Amino acid sequence: MNLELRAVSKKYSDHDVNALREVSLHFSSGDFVAVCGPSGCGKSTLLNIVGLMDKPTMGTVIFGDDDITSLADEKLTRLRGERIGFVFQFFNLLSTMTVEENVALPLEIQGRAKPQEIKSRVSNILERVGMSHRVGFYPSQLSGGEMQRTAIARAVIHKPKIVVADEPTGNLDSENGNLVLELLKQLNQAEGQTIIMATHSLEAASYASRRIDMRDGKVLSEAR
């Protein structure tokens, strides 16, 4: 599924900061995009907008064939729940839920899948990310790499069209970081999911098929 930003700007009125300035980008189905740049360049804001977590102050967001810029929160949330998956730097697993429960959460929230189906999908995805031996563990009982693999499983359990990853290796050692990136690449290649990843790391960026460099809320360069 294509995603396009047309001259998108984002201004945080309470801080009087222009986080994005007339950014136009096109993401095609199956892209693995690395968004690079220093802190404060607008990476996270860009990810929030492409992840449908935030709305631009100006410009247009086209999701598939639809202009979703002014979509109501409820519809935007539903779209996000169905089509987007998130991976965070600090994993953001719910501490009171087991690995299995954390991974099942997007399906549970949507409330469409039957318990048996959820169970089977969770089991499959955990198998794929190599976490099936930690099903009943709580996040506090996992290593950083395991937590991120669980988070990736959670991000893709509902087969989203786009996976948004914000510094997915930023809190991992290089070995675990590489494992996570390999996993994302595998998912991208096997499922054809679009992966948009913000990163400081050149090594991480090298896993992507396309690289976008940002400075001061603008796209500085794009390279494939």
Next chain:
Amino acid sequence: MRFSSRLFISFILRDLLKNWVRSFITIGGIALGVSVFLAITLANETALSKFRETVDVIAGKANLEIRSQSGRYIPLSYMEQLVWLQNLGVRFAPMLQDTVVFGKEGSEPVQLVGIDVLADQDFFAGGVGTNESYDMFAPGAALVGWRLAETFHLKVGDDFDLTVNDRQHKFHVSGILEKSGLGGAFSGNVVATDIENAQAALDSVSKISEIELIVPDNRLDEIKEEIQASLPATMIVERPESRGNNVEKMTRSFQYNLTALAFIALIVGMFLIHNTITISVIRRRAEIGTLRALGLPRRQVSALFMGEAAAFGVLGSAVGVACGVVFADGALSAIAGTMEHFYFQHPFGSTSVEPSSLLRAFLIGLVITMVAAVPPIWESTTVQPAEAVRRSSLESKVLGSSGRLSLIGLLLFLGCWLAAQGPPINGFPFLGYLSALCAILGMSFCTPILVKSIFGLVGSTRAFRRIIGVEGTLAARSLYGASGRTSLAIASLMIGISMMISLAIMISSFRSTVVAWVDQTLKADLWIQSASRERGSRQARLSEAVSGMIQKLPGVVAVDGFVEQRMLYRGEPSIVSGGEFNIIKRFGGLRFTSGESVDQVFSRLTSKSCLISESFAIRRNVCTGDTIEVPTDKGIISLSVGGVYYDYSSDLGQVVIDRELYKKYFDDHSLTSIAVYLRPDVDLEQARSEILNAVNGYSLICIRSTRELRKEAMRVFDRTFAVTYALHTIAVTVALLSIMNALLALSFESRRDFGILRYLGAQRGQLQAIVYGQSFLLGCLGNGTGLFVGGILSLLLVNVINRQSFGWTVQLAIPWDFIAQSSLLVLLAALAAGFVPARQAARTKAPEVVRDE
């Protein structure tokens, strides 16, 4: 500014302002607790202090008084036997006083005081205090209290009526008493007249109620002993203030129990502050760790949080004191009816606010707040800095130690059972209250394990998850994860609900017991009392002749004249009564604690037997077969106790003797009430009008049918417990504030989780549903534990506290409909408490909170 002050401002005060809703709730909770406690304390103190003021004012400079232990009056002739005192420099004067009713129709109780106008003015503090020249010797001449004059626009020269017993008497205003001196007695609702006028009005010629004595201070004790030695055993010489002590003794159980109830709101408030400080230290645990890691001593960290508690305590107590003063008048009027009906009559007016009472309430609020804050502060500052930065370590501790805490809880339940077996101490059920406290604390200590087990089960069992959905599961999980705070919120709600349920069960049991008692004992068809008694003068009497007049009427089968009056039994205020034993035997009307029939009990009565009420038996430790010594006008008589009967009309305890015996030993032939038994075919209304016609012009009476009397009895009952309902409503309100406080903190704490859920596609409504799920689960467990503890407390109230305080056996009656309704209401209120936190949750700015975390 010192570093510690700067740190307090930046670390504590700014946080309090930032979290103003939580601060507001906490201060509100403390304020409610303190205000209720103060209002009840002020009302209680005012009731007694007004009585004492009247005693002081009427006594004037008298430092001793001679009274009868057996009743209201002593013979005036006794004054002659005191002539010898004059040689010792003792001055003395007679006084006659009683409560009467102002006017022909009204119901304004007034103290009629008969004074010896020629007596030394020192007997009336500040003089009689009138601003008019007056003539007290004219028939019907009277000085009128300032408030009475104000209320009824009386001026010198006006005539007015007093309804005294079953008659009306005309008086004439010869002067208005100022607020000082005698005019201040009875809050200004006083009529002072010459003693002969008073004797005539009270139909007590040659009788007085006391002799006031002014004894040289340096020989007071010695002369007191000499006077006591010269007096008959049934008369007593005491300082005037001892009358206040007697009233205090009479009302002690009522007042202590009321204060104990008011204290519960404070205890619930204590949980609220404990909860708030726990939330505060948990939320700021990482910052505490940072401060500790930066070298801030443990002592200073403690001081910071104690400062926070003190800020809550000072503000909450100050607001509570201000509100308490406002509520006090309401509390006084709520208890005034009960005081007047059961104990003593006095116009209470508005509450007297003593600075010492305000200070005491303020300090209690502050100290309770500080004490409640100590455990969480102690815990948070004693952990190592490395541990402190881990937010979840305290919650993990609570979860981990839930087994040990529940063991303490079970030991407290054991303590509850043991304390319930103990006897009253000085007539007050201290051990009963200790037992109740053990039950409350026991369940509080068991709450963490319940939270762990129940919410763990609800959050992880598939069957439950299918029912409650992902929102319910997340709600249960978050409560499980915050077990410490969850347990405290549930414990607060548990206390409020347990109090509400226990009081409801107690009141329902008491009510149904009284209804059954009224049904079983009110056997007569009509009940007669004097107009004055009907209109508020509790001690007013009827002429004995009325009984004879009614007896002669056609259709009347029997007439039971009953008389009762206060006496001092072994120094304790009690009641002695005279009833027609032959009529009681014939018509029944008494239920005995032994389960025996009236015939069985009466068959063993002798001419010197008495019956005693259950309160008298329990509170004076007397039982059937014992011999008691009762003071009478003719000396002390020994009476054998023939039976103990159920009686809920007074907790002072009553000794009933046959009226013939009463008349023989008491110089009193008047009656308090008359029960009339009619032939079954006689129409009640017709009989009523015939009785009124028969006594017309002779006696002013009021007649009630049994149905009307029953209705009145239940009205008095409901009025007595009205204040109780108000108190438990306030306790539940404080408990709900605690729930709201916990939910606010939980929703704040859950911001990150809510943010993640938003990323995962959760709608705002789903986040609200999670918070409402938390509210519902808190409400359910709070209600469940509250019902359980409420059941225990109701058993304690009915079988231990009530019995030891008032000497009444009450049959347990559970108001299932009330319990169902209140449970529903509590759940709705708990959901309502989730409204603000749910809105906060729905407004979670996911990117911000996830990034911040």
